[in-house]
Amino acid sequence: MADPSSCEEAAVAERGLSARGARIAGRGQGLLDEGFALYVGDPFDGDRNPQGILNFGTSENKLCFDLIQERLTKPDMYYLEPHLLQYSDTQGVKSFREEIARFLTEYANAPTALDPENVIVMNGCCAVFATLSAVLCDPGDGYLIPTPYYGGINSKTWLYGEMQPVHVPLFSEVSNEGSRPFQLTIEKLETALHRAQEQDIRVRALILINPHNPLGDIYPAQLLKECLEFAHRYKLHVIMDEIYMLSVYDDTTFTSILSFDSLPDPNRTHFMWGFSKDFGMCGIRVGVLYTRNHEIRKAVNQLAMFHGCPGPVQHVLSQFLSDREWLNNVFFPTNKRRLKEAQNTLVDGLAELGIPVLKSSGGLYVWADFRKFLKSQTFEAEIDLWWKLLDEKLLISPGKAFCCYEPGWFRLVFSDSIDKICLCIKRLQQMLHNKMDNSIPDCSSPTEFEVAETVDEPSANYVNTAVDEVSEGYSNLKKIAVF
C-alpha cells in the first residue's frame, strides 16, 4: 500500500511547503471570503462602477463614518510621543487597557469595576480566537457551537489552533409555545456534547455569539446562565463573542456576560469584543479579550507579540473611548437610529418581495428566508441561487456559509445607505421575480410565508415578515430618509 504521508510530502516538498503549510494553503476559502473576493474584484461604485457588485454580504457598519471621521480628526488625536513608537507592553498599553476596562464596566453594565490587568489588546478578534484556540485546546479538540453561526470562526480556530467545531444544530421549526425559531436549549447542547464524546472528540469549549451572528437575536439572561452552568458541569471553557454588544437597535434588553454578579466558572469564562462592528472600524484591527484566568492570560500574552496594535492607534482609541459625552449624546443614539432605519428599510423591501426575516434586535444583518425560491430544498439549490444573485451583481451570504442545517436561509447586511439598500431590493426583485423559472411558486402574496404561518403569536414571535408595516411599495423606498 502506498504511504499517503510520503506521497503528500513529496508533492509538498516540490512546492516548498511543509505538510502543515500544505494543509493551510489547501484549506478552501469559506463562502464569506469567496464572496468578498468576488466583490473586491468588481466593487459597486455609484459613479465609477454602477454595474459592479453590491456587497450586502460583508458585515460592516457603513452608517456612521461621518461621525467617526469627525471625532478621529479632532485635535486631541494628533499626539505623537516617542513612547507610542517604541516597544511597549504586548498585553496592550496600560492606559488603553485602563480605558477599555472603564468603558466595558459602564457599557457592559458590570456590577464592579473591571480590572485592566484582565484586558488583553490584540489586532482584532481573529487574533483573540487564534490565541484562545492555541492555549485552551490541543490539535483536534472540539468546541460546541450552535448552528447557524458566523462561519469565519471555523478558520480562526483551525488555522493556528487546529480545533474543530462540534455543531449544535438548530432549526427554524417552532415546536411549542414560547419557543422561537433556531432556539438553543441545554438539551441540544447535551446531545451534541455526548455525540462528540461518542466520536472520541475531546470537547474543550463552548462558543456563543451574542448578539447572534447571523440570527441577529439576543440570548435571554436566563438561557445564558443555563449555558454557563452547563459548561461548568462539563468543565468547558465558554468563549463569549460580544462583538455586536453595542449594535442593539431595538428595546430588547441585552445581557453581557460581564454584567453577571457571579459566574459559575469565572476561570473558564472568556469575553471578547472589538471596535470593528460597534464603531464601524473593521479596518482599525483592534480586539479585546477579557479573562480572569491568570494562567490563560500568561499563555495568551506569550502569543500576543504576534498580534500587537500600533501605539498611535492605541492612543487614538483611548481618546475615543474616553469621550463619554460624545459617545452617549452623539454617536450611540445616532448610530442606533440609523441602524433601525436601515434595518426597517431592508426588511420592508424584502417583505414586498415576499421574503420573511427572523425578528432581530442586534447586529448589522437580518436572517432571511429564501426557501420558497429554491428549486429544491437542498444546499445545491441554495448555492445555485447565491450564484444567480451574484450574476445579478448582488452579494449576500448563503446559510451554508454559517453551517446552517436548513437550506434556503441567507444573511443580508443592512448597515449601508438607503440608496444601496434600494438597489439591493431592485436587483433581488429582478432576479427572483423576472428571471426565476416557473417552478418557483408565485410569491407576491405575503400570506404564503411559510415561517410566518408556523408561528403562534405573531406579536411575540421571532419571525417578522414586516408585512403589516409595509405601507409603501419598493418604488417609494428611496423617499425614506435615514440621515
Add this chain to the structure above:
Amino acid sequence: MADPSSCEEAAVAERGLSARGARIAGRGQGLLDEGFALYVGDPFDGDRNPQGILNFGTSENKLCFDLIQERLTKPDMYYLEPHLLQYSDTQGVKSFREEIARFLTEYANAPTALDPENVIVMNGCCAVFATLSAVLCDPGDGYLIPTPYYGGINSKTWLYGEMQPVHVPLFSEVSNEGSRPFQLTIEKLETALHRAQEQDIRVRALILINPHNPLGDIYPAQLLKECLEFAHRYKLHVIMDEIYMLSVYDDTTFTSILSFDSLPDPNRTHFMWGFSKDFGMCGIRVGVLYTRNHEIRKAVNQLAMFHGCPGPVQHVLSQFLSDREWLNNVFFPTNKRRLKEAQNTLVDGLAELGIPVLKSSGGLYVWADFRKFLKSQTFEAEIDLWWKLLDEKLLISPGKAFCCYEPGWFRLVFSDSIDKICLCIKRLQQMLHNKMDNSIPDCSSPTEFEVAETVDEPSANYVNTAVDEVSEGYSNLKKIAVF
C-alpha cells in the same frame, strides 16, 4: 510507570490550559524579555527617575524621533476615507504594497522592479517569522542559524511554529589570515546540518540576519551567494532577515538578497524587512515579507488575517515611503550621521574602560568583549556580571541571550542620546572598576585586549578596540554633539 502525559494533563486541566497552552505558558521568558520587563518596572527618566534602569539592552533607534514626528504630522498624513476603516486585502492594502515594492526596489538595489504581488504586509516581523514557521515547517523541524544570533527568533519560530534552532556555533578566535572573529563558513553550515541529521532533526531552513544582530557586521556578497548555493544543494529555505538594511552607518557595501541578478533557488528564498529599526518605529508594528513562491504566499495569506495592520497606518506609511526627497535628503543622511556619532561615542567610552568591541557597520549596537571582567570563563559568571550591572541600574544584553557559545560577550545598543551613553559608561565604570573584586585583572591598559592581540591586520580586522581613536576621556564625552 506513571504516565507523564496524563500527569501533565491533570495539572493543566486544573488551570484550564491545554497541554499546548501549558507549554506556551511555561516557556520561560528569554533574557532579552526578562531584561526589558525589569526596565519597564523602573525606567530611567532624567527628570522623574534619574536612578532608574538605563536601557541599553533593547534594540530601538531613539535618535530620529524629531524627524519622524515632523514628517508624520504633516498635512498629507491627516487623511481618513471610509475604505481605510473597512475590511481590505489581508495581504496588505494594494497601494501600500506597491509603494513598498518601489521603495525596496530602490533601496535594496534590485536589478528589476519588485512585484507588489510578492509583498505581504504584517504587523511586525514577529508575525513574518510566525507565519513562515507555520507554513515552511512541521512541528519539531529545525532551522540552521549561526550563533550568536538575536535570541527572540527562538520564541518567534516556536510559539506557533514549534520549530527548533540548529546552531552553527561561531567563535571569536581568528584562525587564519583574512578571517574574522565569529566568521561563518559553508563548512560550519555543513557540519551543523549533518550533526542535526544524525540526531534525526529534519532541517527545513537557514535563517540569516544581515546586517547581523548582535554582531553588527555585514555579510560579504560572496559569502551570501555561497550560503544560498549551500541552501539550494540541500533544498533548504533561506529566511533572510534584513530588518537593519538601512541602518548601515559606515562605508561598507551592504548587499541585500534582493539585489542579486539571480538566485539559486528563488522559490525557497524569502526576504523580510520592517519599519521598526530603520525608521525607529518599533511601536508601529509593520513588517514585510517578500517571496516569489506563490504557494507559500497563498499559505501565509491564509494566516495573514491574524496579523493585519490598520488601514490608516498603511496609508500613513505609504505617504512616508513615497517622500523620497525627504528620505534621501533629510532622514537617511541625518540618521546615518547620528548613528555613527552615537556609535563612536559608545565605542570610545568602552575603550576607555578597556572593553573592546567587534568592528561593526550596521545595526544599532556593538558586540563588546567583557571576558576579562568575568570571574571565570563561564556563562554563570556572565549572568552574574549581567545582574551586577542591573544592580547598578544598567541593562545591557548578555551573550547567552544570543545563544553565544563563548561566555563574556555583551550587546550594547548605542542609538540613544549622548547624555544617556555617557551615563551608561559612568555606571559601567563604577561597577567594573570600583566594585569588582581584586580577582579581576587591571584593565586600564588597552594593550591587554585579548581579541585585539589575536588579530593579524589591525587595519582590516573586525575587532575595533577604538583605542587609537580615543582622543578624549570619558569626562569629555558629554561635550560631543550628536545633533
